[in-house]
Amino acid sequence: MTAIRVSQLSKSYKLYSKPYHRLLDFLWPGKGTYSTVIQALKNIDLEVEEGQTLAVVGDNGAGKTTFLKLLSGSVIPTSGVLKIKGTVAGILDLGVGFHPGFNAWENLRMSCSIHNVEERKIPEKIGQIIEFAELSPEILNRPISTYSAGMLMRLAFAASINVDADILVIDEILAVGDQYFQRKCIEKIKQIVRSRKTVVIASHSLHLVKNLCEKAVWFEAGMIKAFGPAGPVIDSYIEKINSRERTMLSASAETPVAEKPKLTGFVEGTGEARIQKVTIRDRHGNETSRFRTGDPMIVEVEFEAFKPVTSPIFGVAIHRKDGIYCCGPNTMYDGYTTGVFTGRHVFAIRYEQVPLLAGDYFFSVAIYDREHVYPFDWHNQLYQFSVTTDCRGDGLVHIPHAWTIDEKKIG
Amino acid sequence: MIIDRFRYYFRKKDLLLVFIRKDLKSRYAGSYLGIFWSVLNPLLMLLTFTFVFSVILKIEFHAQQGILNYALYVFCGMLPWLAIQESISRSTSSLIENASLVKQAHFPASILPTHLAIAGVINEFFGLLVLIIAVAVSSYHLSPHLLLLPLVILLQIIFTLGLCWFLAALNVFFRDTVPFLNVGMMIWMFVTPIFYPSSTYPPKLEFLLVFNPLAHLVDIYRELILNNHWPQTASLAGLALMSVAVCGAGYFLFSRSQPRFNDLI
Numbered sequence: 001m002t003a004i005r006v007s008q009l010s011k012s013y014k015l016y017s018k019p020y021h022r023l024l025d026f027l028w029p030g031k032g033t034y035s036t037v038i039q040a041l042k043n044i045d046l047e048v049e050e051g052q053t054l055a056v057v058g059d060n061g062a063g064k065t066t067f068l069k070l071l072s073g074s075v076i077p078t079s080g081v082l083k084i085k086g087t088v089a090g091i092l093d094l095g096v097g098f099h100p101g102f103n104a105w106e107n108l109r110m111s112c113s114i115h116n117v118e119e120r121k122i123p124e125k126i127g128q129i130i131e132f133a134e135l136s137p138e139i140l141n142r143p144i145s146t147y148s149a150g151m152l153m154r155l156a157f158a159a160s161i162n163v164d165a166d167i168l169v170i171d172e173i174l175a176v177g178d179q180y181f182q183r184k185c186i187e188k189i190k191q192i193v194r195s196r197k198t199v200v201i202a203s204h205s206l207h208l209v210k211n212l213c214e215k216a217v218w219f220e221a222g223m224i225k226a227f228g229p230a231g232p233v234i235d236s237y238i239e240k241i242n243s244r245e246r247t248m249l250s251a252s253a254e255t256p257v258a259e260k261p262k263l264t265g266f267v268e269g270t271g272e273a274r275i276q277k278v279t280i281r282d283r284h285g286n287e288t289s290r291f292r293t294g295d296p297m298i299v300e301v302e303f304e305a306f307k308p309v310t311s312p313i314f315g316v317a318i319h320r321k322d323g324i325y326c327c328g329p330n331t332m333y334d335g336y337t338t339g340v341f342t343g344r345h346v347f348a349i350r351y352e353q354v355p356l357l358a359g360d361y362f363f364s365v366a367i368y369d370r371e372h373v374y375p376f377d378w379h380n381q382l383y384q385f386s387v388t389t390d391c392r393g394d395g396l397v398h399i400p401h402a403w404t405i406d407e408k409k410i411g
Numbered sequence: 412m413i414i415d416r417f418r419y420y421f422r423k424k425d426l427l428l429v430f431i432r433k434d435l436k437s438r439y440a441g442s443y444l445g446i447f448w449s450v451l452n453p454l455l456m457l458l459t460f461t462f463v464f465s466v467i468l469k470i471e472f473h474a475q476q477g478i479l480n481y482a483l484y485v486f487c488g489m490l491p492w493l494a495i496q497e498s499i500s501r502s503t504s505s506l507i508e509n510a511s512l513v514k515q516a517h518f519p520a521s522i523l524p525t526h527l528a529i530a531g532v533i534n535e536f537f538g539l540l541v542l543i544i545a546v547a548v549s550s551y552h553l554s555p556h557l558l559l560l561p562l563v564i565l566l567q568i569i570f571t572l573g574l575c576w577f578l579a580a581l582n583v584f585f586r587d588t589v590p591f592l593n594v595g596m597m598i599w600m601f602v603t604p605i606f607y608p609s610s611t612y613p614p615k616l617e618f619l620l621v622f623n624p625l626a627h628l629v630d631i632y633r634e635l636i637l638n639n640h641w642p643q644t645a646s647l648a649g650l651a652l653m654s655v656a657v658c659g660a661g662y663f664l665f666s667r668s669q670p671r672f673n674d675l676i
Contacts, residue, residue: 013674020585073516075673088516097515101437106429113426114517 001085003167003198004048004071009080011041011066040066042222043080048215050085051196055209055230057237058219064202065171067219068092071200072169086166086198089115091156093171100145104135104155107144115163125162132188133158134181150178157185167198186212210234210388211358235290238386242289269377272309273341273367277302278383280363291354293389293398300348301365303377305341311370312338316349319381321360326396328364332372355397358389413662420525430526435533453538457486457545483545487636488605488629490538495571495625496596498531502575503582503589510676520672521665524575532568546636554639563631563647566654570624573658576665583668583675605629624653 014025014035025035041063048054056064069075070082072090097114098107108129112122130140133154144152161168170189186208193199193212203209209216209230216233218226226233281298282288291297299316315330329349331338362381369376391398420427439448460482464470470481502524506513513520539560547553582588603625604612612620620626627650631642 074514076670090516093511093514096511097518099433099509099512102429102433106433109429110426113423113429114515114519119425 001050002047002083003050003052003085004046004054004200005081005083006047007045007081009041009044009070009082010039010078011070011075012078013038013040039222041070041219044224046217046224046227048198048200050198052215053193053199053201053213055213055216055234056200056202056219057204057206057209057216057234058225062219063222064219065092066222067217068169068171068200068202071167084167087115088167088169089160089163089165090169091153091160091171092169097159098144098152098156101143103143104130104133104140107155108159111159111163115165117163129155129158129162132162132184150181154181161188161192167200168192169200171202172204206234206238235388239290242384242386267377267379267382269367269375271376272307273303273305273312273376275301275303275365275367275377275379276344278363278365278379280383280385289385291385291387293355293357293387293391294353297351297354297385298348299363299365299383300346302344302346303367304344305376308340308342309367309369309376310340312341312376313368313370313372314338314347314349315364315366315368317364317366318356319362319364320356320396321362321384324396326356326361330366330368330372332368354387355399356387357391357393357396357398358387360384360386413659416521416662416666419519420522423519423522426519427522427526427529430522431530431533434526434530438534449534449537450541453486453490453541456489456538457482457541460486480549483542483549483637484608484633485606486538486545487542487633488603490535490542491567491628491632492600492603492605492625493538494531494535495567495574496600497534498528498571499574499578500589500592500596501531502527503578503592506579506583506672507586507676513672513676520669521576524579524665525572528568528571528575531571532564542636556635556639556641559641560632560635563628563635563642563650566650567628569658570628570650570654573654573656573661576661577657580661580665580668583672599623599625602626603629621649622653624650624657627653 014037016025016035021035044067056067058064066075068090069092070077071084072088072092073084074092074096097111099110102110105126108126109122112125117125135151135154139147139151144155147155160170189199189201189212199213201209201213213230215228216226216230217224218233218237226236279287279300279302280289281300282291283296283298285298301314301316305312313330313332315328317328318326320326361384363383363385364378364380365383366378366380367376368374368378389398435446435449439445442448444451464481464485505523505527506520509523512518512523543553543557578588578592602619603623604620609620609626609630627646630646631650634640634642
């Protein structure tokens with residue numbers, strides 16, 4: 001059964017230069033042009049089956065949120081068909097649907113009533129919501145205008161998953177909330193997905209939604225760039241982001257060191273030797289930035305020494321996108337003795353098996369003096385690559401392992 | 412249709428009650444006397460009127476004009492006026508002030524002006540209580556005419572609802588509604604015979620009375636509470652007719668423009 005059917009759906013917003021133009025336009029539509037039209041979504045076609053999970057990805061302003069708002073019914077389409085089977089609950093803007101002056105109880109009472117929860121089931125529902133949100137009774141009695149974003153998020157999320165809507169619409173689930181609650185939300189969403197409910201999630205946490213969703217739609221400038229199985233769609237979106245980042249970085253490499261903008265990383269060093277080019281290759285020697293857990297990986301660094309440098313130390317480090325330092329071997333630690341270098345040279349490091357789990361990572365590359373005191377050149381967290389995985393599990397790395405479970409009692 | 416709207420409210424009366432209760436509570440939130448202010452407020456107003464009109468100004472009206480006590484006379488006219496004025500002025504900005512609710516899909520936005528209209532009337536009950544006790548105490552005997560009051564108040568609610576819906580929707584498109592309304596309310600108050608008997612109106616301007624629902628309302632209040640008379644049928648019919656018309660117009664504008672609210676708020 002089709003849960004969501006959208007065809008030729010468009011949404012535009014009108015901007016008026018004078019407030020009364022809005023009234024005129026409303027009273028005599030089509031008479032004169034009073035407004036500038038902003039096209040947020042243009043001719044969208046897609047279908048979501050009942051029980052499917054749809055990831056919505058794309059850059060900011062591409063139309064993700066407008067699409068979700070259309071699904072939830074909080075904005076109406078300008079043209080096109082939007083057919084939705086069943087009721088929709090969603091977390092879109094934080095705090096939307098809550099009255100700032102009401103306390104949590106009153107707001108939940110209202111949410112339940114709006115979502116047509118049966119009158120006699122409301123106390124039970126509110127109990128479930130409160131239990132999930134894990135807010136203290138003292139907080140629940142305060143008007144929600146006094147809540148922090150995180151507290152509001154807890155309440156909003158708990159409410160929207162508990163009102164028993166047929167379709168759940170979630171915009172950027174991980175934007176707020178502490179890590180504990182984020183994890184709890186993700187677990188809950190996984191559970192909802194397993195229960196064959198229709199779920200639509202817009203997120204910039206691409207690896208997360210890729211694992212979570214069956215299908216994905218990629219919006220670009222108000223139109224669908226790709227729609228289909230989540231894996232390929234999100235991979236091509238990730239590739240697009242990476243290539244754009246590479247262009248940005250290579251553009252910044254032209255500028256003098258002192259003026260280099262500090263993007264994700266930075267460049268620093270005394271300059272006796274300079275890193276010219278860093279290439280990440282796969283097992284076949286092809287340049288790539290996408291790996292799977294367990295793949296071999298080669299990082300090749302071209303550098304130029306402007307005067308003879310003796311026994312420099314070469315290092316390559318890996319950071320996860322959120323700043324976690326994964327590893328950082330260098331030639332000194334590994335007991336290599338390097339020679340004297342002038343002019344252009346290449347060094348490379350080969351990882352036989354990348355143990356990293358899915359996520360985005362950065363390479364840092366450095367050339368240090370022989371005492372490991374100051375860098376000649378240091379590109380800190382400048383080269384991005386991503387890892388996808390077949391291994392299930394949380395954490396940073398996959399360590400090959402085996403289990404033994406003894407059925408005999410001890411003692 | 413408008414009947415469905417009322418049926419919806421009946422089905423969702425619990426939701427409506429949450430809003431009304433919250434509104435009544437929030438009026439005196441944090442004050443020591445709390446809900447007692449609802450009685451204390453009109454009581455102090457009546458005492459002030461009595462002091463000013465009977466002690467300082469010593470205003471005397473002729474008995475044939477139906478005014479036995481000017482303070483009570485003005486107070487009786489003020490009560491419905493204050494209720495309507497409060498509901499209207501708060502409703503007008505209610506959609507914009509509660510954008511976070513209006514923007515949510517399925518939220519019945521009309522509940523915002525609606526609960527304010529009803530809360531205004533509920534708050535008026537405390538004043539009516541003070542008035543009726545004062546009338547009884549000052550030896551006017553209470554009459555069976557008061558039994559008609561609930562019907563009149565029902566018409567008042569219908570009238571207020573219509574105005575509240577109309578202005579709340581209008582203000583979304585036309586933010587100048589609020590300042591316009593402030594001036595309009597002042598003019599309306601003085602055009603309505605609240606501080607003076609309607610019999611003092613110059614005949615040329617009598618249309619201002621005939622087409623002013625509030626003038627009928629105030630007259631009927633006074634007939635029932637102060638004068639122990641049945642109101643004129645024409646007055647009652649006029650009020651009923653205009654209330655229903657205003658309610659219909661308010662409903663029409665609100666439901667027509669509701670789909671646009673989200674883009675505009």
